[in-house]
Amino acid sequence: MATTERTDPYLDFRFHVEMDALTVGGFSSVSGLEHQMEPEEYEEGGNNRFTHKLPARFTQPNVELQRGITDSTDLWEWVSDAREGVVRRDTVWLHLMNTVGEQKLTWRFIRAYPVRWAGPEFSADQGSVAIETLELAHEGFTLVE
Numbered sequence: 001m002a003t004t005e006r007t008d009p010y011l012d013f014r015f016h017v018e019m020d021a022l023t024v025g026g027f028s029s030v031s032g033l034e035h036q037m038e039p040e041e042y043e044e045g046g047n048n049r050f051t052h053k054l055p056a057r058f059t060q061p062n063v064e065l066q067r068g069i070t071d072s073t074d075l076w077e078w079v080s081d082a083r084e085g086v087v088r089r090d091t092v093w094l095h096l097m098n099t100v101g102e103q104k105l106t107w108r109f110i111r112a113y114p115v116r117w118a119g120p121e122f123s124a125d126q127g128s129v130a131i132e133t134l135e136l137a138h139e140g141f142t143l144v145e
C-alpha cells in the first residue's frame with residue numbers, strides 16, 4: 001500500500017498560497033491585506049479656513065506570510081534567486097479555507113516578488129513549531145470571485 005507524506009501541518013492552517021498553480025503551502029498567518037488612499041492636499045490661495053483634499057492613488061503594504069518550516073524548498077529557492085539578481089515576479093494566489101478545507105475567498109497579488117525571508121528562532125527549552133516568514137512586494141491585489 002502506497003503512502004504519501006504530507007509536508008505541511010495543515011490542521012491549524014487556514015490559508016493556502018499558490019504560485020503558477022503550484023500550491024506552495026499552508027500558512028498560519030497572513031498580514032498586509034490592506035488598501036489605503038493617500039489624498040493629495042491642495043492649499044488654495046487666500047483661503048485659510050481649510051485645505052482641499054483631493055483623491056489620489058491607493059497604496060498597499062507588502063504582504064507577510066508565516067508558516068511552519070517543511071521539507072519544501074520552493075519559497076527558499078524563489079528568495080535565493082532574487083538575492084542572486086534573478087527577480088521572478090509571479091501572480092500569487094491566497095486562498096482562505098474554512099475548517100473543513102473548502103476554499104472560501106481568494107486574493108490575487110499582481111507581479112509579486114520576495115523582499116524578505118526570516119527563518120525561525122531556535123530555543124531548546126520550547127517545543128514550538130519552527131516558523132519561516134516571507135514578505136512579498138506586489139503591484140496591487142484583487143479579490144477574485
